[in-house]
Amino acid sequence: MTRRKFAAALLASAATVPMWRQARAAPAIPVTLYKNPSCDCCEGYARYLDHNGFTVDVRPTNDLAEISRKAGIPAALQGCHTAFIGTYVVDGHVPVPTIRKLLDGKPDIVGITLPGMPSGSPGMEGDKAGPLTVYAISRDGAPPRIFDVD
Numbered sequence: 001m002t003r004r005k006f007a008a009a010l011l012a013s014a015a016t017v018p019m020w021r022q023a024r025a026a027p028a029i030p031v032t033l034y035k036n037p038s039c040d041c042c043e044g045y046a047r048y049l050d051h052n053g054f055t056v057d058v059r060p061t062n063d064l065a066e067i068s069r070k071a072g073i074p075a076a077l078q079g080c081h082t083a084f085i086g087t088y089v090v091d092g093h094v095p096v097p098t099i100r101k102l103l104d105g106k107p108d109i110v111g112i113t114l115p116g117m118p119s120g121s122p123g124m125e126g127d128k129a130g131p132l133t134v135y136a137i138s139r140d141g142a143p144p145r146i147f148d149v150d
Contacts, residue, residue, distance in 0.1 A: 026053065028053055028054060028055040029053060029054045029055070029085060029086070029103070030054070030055050030057070030085075031049055031054045031055065031056045031057065031083050031084070031085050031090075032056075032057045032059060032083065032084045033045070033046055033049075033056050033057065033058050033059065033081055033082070033083040033084075034059050034060075034061050034064055034067050034081060034082045034083070035058060035059070035060060035061070035064065035080070035081040035082075036060070036061070036062070036064055036081075037060035037061070037062065039080065039081065041080060041093070041117060041123050041124050041125075042058070042080060042081040042123065043058070043123075044122075044123035044124070045080075045081065045093055045122055045123030045124075046058050046123075047123075048096070048122045048123050049083075049096070052096040053096075054085070054096075056083075064081065064082060065078065067082050068082045068089075068091055071084070071089040071091070071110065071111070072089065072110040072111070072137050072139075073089065073091045073110075073111070073113050073137060074137070074144065076115070077091070077113045077115045077135055077137070077144055078091055078092070078113065078115065079091040079092020079093060079094075079113055079114050079115055079116065079117070080092055080093060080116070080117045085099065085102075085103065086103060088102055088103070088109075088110070088111040088112070089110055089111030089112075089113075089137070090102070090111055090112055090113075091111065091112070091113035091114070091115075092113050092114035092115060092116070092117075092121075093114050093117065093118065093121035093122050093123050093124055093132075094112055094113070094114045094122075094134055095121070095122050095132065095134075095150045096122070097150070098112065098134050098147070098148040098150060099112075101147075101148060102147070107136065108139060109136045109137055109138055109139060109147075110137040110138065110139055111136075111137055112134050112135065112136055112137065112147050112148075113134065113135050113137060113144075114132055114133070114134050114135075115135070118132055131149045131150060132149065132150040133146055133148075133149050134146070134147045134148045134149070134150065135147055
């Protein structure tokens, strides 16, 4: 093989790499995230999702508790914000690996929730004080059960 043919072959193969990578890149997953207008940690959580393969539409609201309640999240288990991802509700600062477990497993549930605003959870400042317990909310009104512990 001559140098000219080798260079041409190398350039041709290099030109196909971006198309190959483009074909394998997963499309961003759309998220609609409702939050209190003055909450900064929710903005941090939205950025966290954006950096991890999601496209987030942030919608400030003064009716967050009502949105969570209508989505099926019990008051005692409500998180800092409420997101809708596909057919699921994701309430609070739920880590991306847990969201991916939900989306990949497709369980027959309303969604998942990480209650409160745990320090060190995605979007929250501070050190993580312990494991984050994420609860599954059933469609049939059964008591919430543990979905994942991060």
